Amino acid sequence: xxxxxxxxxxxxxxxxxxxxxxxxxxxxxxxxxxxxxxxxxxxxxxxxxxxxxxxxxxxxxxxxxxxxxxxxxxxxxxxxxxxxxxxxxxxxxxxxxxxxxxxxxxxxxxxxxxxxxxxxxxxxxxxxxxxxxxxxxxxxxxxxxxxxxxxxxxxxxxxxxxxxxxxxxxxxxxxxxxxxxxxxxxxxxxxxxxxxxxxxxxxxxxxxxxxxxxxxxxxxxxxxxxxxxxxxxxxxxxxxxxxxxxxxxxxxxxxxxxxxxxxxxxxxxxxxxxxx
Numbered sequence: 001x002x003x004x005x006x007x008x009x010x011x012x013x014x015x016x017x018x019x020x021x022x023x024x025x026x027x028x029x030x031x032x033x034x035x036x037x038x039x040x041x042x043x044x045x046x047x048x049x050x051x052x053x054x055x056x057x058x059x060x061x062x063x064x065x066x067x068x069x070x071x072x073x074x075x076x077x078x079x080x081x082x083x084x085x086x087x088x089x090x091x092x093x094x095x096x097x098x099x100x101x102x103x104x105x106x107x108x109x110x111x112x113x114x115x116x117x118x119x120x121x122x123x124x125x126x127x128x129x130x131x132x133x134x135x136x137x138x139x140x141x142x143x144x145x146x147x148x149x150x151x152x153x154x155x156x157x158x159x160x161x162x163x164x165x166x167x168x169x170x171x172x173x174x175x176x177x178x179x180x181x182x183x184x185x186x187x188x189x190x191x192x193x194x195x196x197x198x199x200x201x202x203x204x205x206x207x208x209x210x211x212x213x214x215x216x217x218x219x220x221x222x223x224x225x226x227x228x229x230x231x232x233x234x235x236x237x238x239x240x241x242x243x244x245x246x247x248x249x250x251x252x253x254x255x256x257x258x259x260x261x262x263x264x265x266x267x268x269x270x271x272x273x274x275x276x
Contacts, residue, residue, distance in 0.1 A: 003088045003089050003090050004088065004089050004122075005085065005086065005087070005088055006083055006084070006085050006086070006087045006088065006089070006091075006092060006106055006116060007085035007086065007113075009089065009116055009120050009121075010085070010106055010113060010114035010115070010116060010120075013113075013114035013115075014114075015036075015038075015040050015105075015112065015114045015115050016030055016031060016034055016036045016038070016039045016040065017039070017040045017041075017042055017046075017112060018030070018039050018040075018041060018042070018072060019041070019042060019043075019044070019072070020041050020042070020043060020049055020050075020071065020072050020073035020076075021071050021072070021073065022071065022072050023068065023069055023070065023071060023072070024052075024057070024060060024067060024068055024069070024070045024071070024072060024075050024197055025068035025069065025197055025198060025199075025200045027039045027052055027072055028057060028068075028194045028195070028197040028198035029198040031194050031198070032194055032195055032198045037053060037054065037102070037103060037117050037119075038051055038052065038053045038103045038115055038117070039051070039052040039053075039072065039076075040105055040112060040115060041072045041073065041076045042112070046112070047110055048080075048082065048105055048107055048112060049073065049076070049078065049079075050072070050073070050076030050077055050078045050079065050080060051076060051077050051080045051103060051105055051115070052072055052075055052076045052077070053077070053101075053102070053103055053190070054189070054190025054191055054193055054194050055101070055102075055173075055190055056075055056076060056077055057075075057190060057193040057194050057197055058164045058167050058168060058190050058193045059075075059164070059168050060075045060197075061160055061161055061164040061193055061196075061197070061203060061204045062161060062164035062165040062167070062168045062204075063165075063168075064204070065202070065204065066202070067197060067203055067204055068197050068199075068200045068201065068202075068203055069200075077101075080101075080103075080104070080105055081095050081099055081101075081104060082104065082105045082106065082107040083095070083104055083105075083106055083107075083116075084106065084107065084108040085106055085108060085113050086108075089121050089122075092104050092116050092121070093118075093121065096118060100171075102117050102118045102119075102255075103115050103116070103117045104116050104117075118254070118255060119254070139224055139225075140224065140225045141221065141222055141223070141224060141225075142219055142220070142221050142222070142223050142224070142225070142227075142228060142242055142252060143221035143222065143249070145225065145252055145256050145257075146221070146242055146249060146250035146251075146252060146256075149249070149250035149251070150250075151172070151174075151176050151241075151248065151250050151251045152166050152167060152170050152172045152174070152175045152176065153175065153176040153177070153178055153248065154166065154175055154176075154177060154178065154208060155177070155178055155179075155180075155208075156177040156178060156179060156185055156186060156207070156208050156209040156212070157207055157208070157209060158207070158208055159204065159205055159206065159207060159208070160188070160193075160196060160203060160204050160205070160206050160207070160208060160211050161204035161205065163175040163177075163188050163208055164193065164204070167190075172251075173189060173190060173238070173239060173253055174187055174188065174189045174239040174251055174253070175187070175188045175189075175208070176241060176248060176251065177208045177209065177212045183246050184216070184218070184241055184243055184246075184248055185209075185212075185214065185215065186208065186209070186212030186213055186214050186215070186216060187212060187213050187216040187239060187241060187251075188208055188211060188212040188213070189213075189237075189238070189239055191237075191238075192211055192212060192213065196211050213237075216240075216241055217231055217235055217237075217240065218240065218241045218242065218243040219231060219240050219241075219242055219243075219252070220242070220243070220244045221242055221244055221249050222244075225257055228240050228252050228257070229254075229257055232254060238253050238254045239251055239252070239253045240252050240253070
């Protein structure tokens with residue numbers, strides 16, 4: 001089924017909703033516990049004021065000395081684009097792509113129903129949105145996806161604040177951490193920013209080595225799209241460094257793949273469940 005109504009996608013959803021005066025540390029703690037990608041921020045009348053995501057966490061760490069102690073009203077993205085339950089998947093994808101964000105609150109007549117993210121959509125819904133990619137197949141090599149990409153990289157001894165500043169400036173979803181020999185030793189993403197802020201303290205001044213995921217799983221340039229998607233699905237993460245013989249070629253993220261590739265993964269996982 002493609003181009004589903006938003007009401008169907010968010011049914012039974014219980015979004016994380018918090019007041020504007022709640023601290024970023026408390027919000028991130030709840031996001032981490034609930035494995036939520038966003039917090040909807042409301043006023044005293046429960047009207048939507050904004051949304052807070054991992055990208056906002058990165059932006060806050062890049063610029064604020066006491067990021068964990070800041071209130072959500074200072075850190076959120078105000079007046080976000082919203083849709084109603086009657087809208088469809090393609091409507092959500094259209095506003096996400098045009099606005100360059102991953103989460104859209106669902107509101108009708110002032111009532112909050114939930115939030116959709118890019119991860120909620122099926123592969124063919126992506127294809128309906130972008131017919132120009134129908135000629136692409138699941139057999140693309142990773143090298144063709146990353147092209148001449150120049151990933152953001154820093155020494156593991158550098159600070160989280162510096163990493164977040166570079167992520168914000170470049171629009172990148174990750175920073176690769178390098179050891180003294182220039183080899184990959186970790187990766188830092190918006191999800192790590194949320195976890196770090198949930199712990200409080202002066203998160204921005206911490207060293208990347210204390211905040212990153214150590215020894216991340218990698219993939220080679222000659223591997224295929226479906227291999228990367230399978231690794232991401234099994235590991236529960238969205239970014240995968242591309243490395244061969246200790247040389248770093250780039251990073252692929254979930255958003256780099258076509259709907260056909262995403263649906264192929266879904267088919268493989270369903271087949272595995274049937275066999276099991």
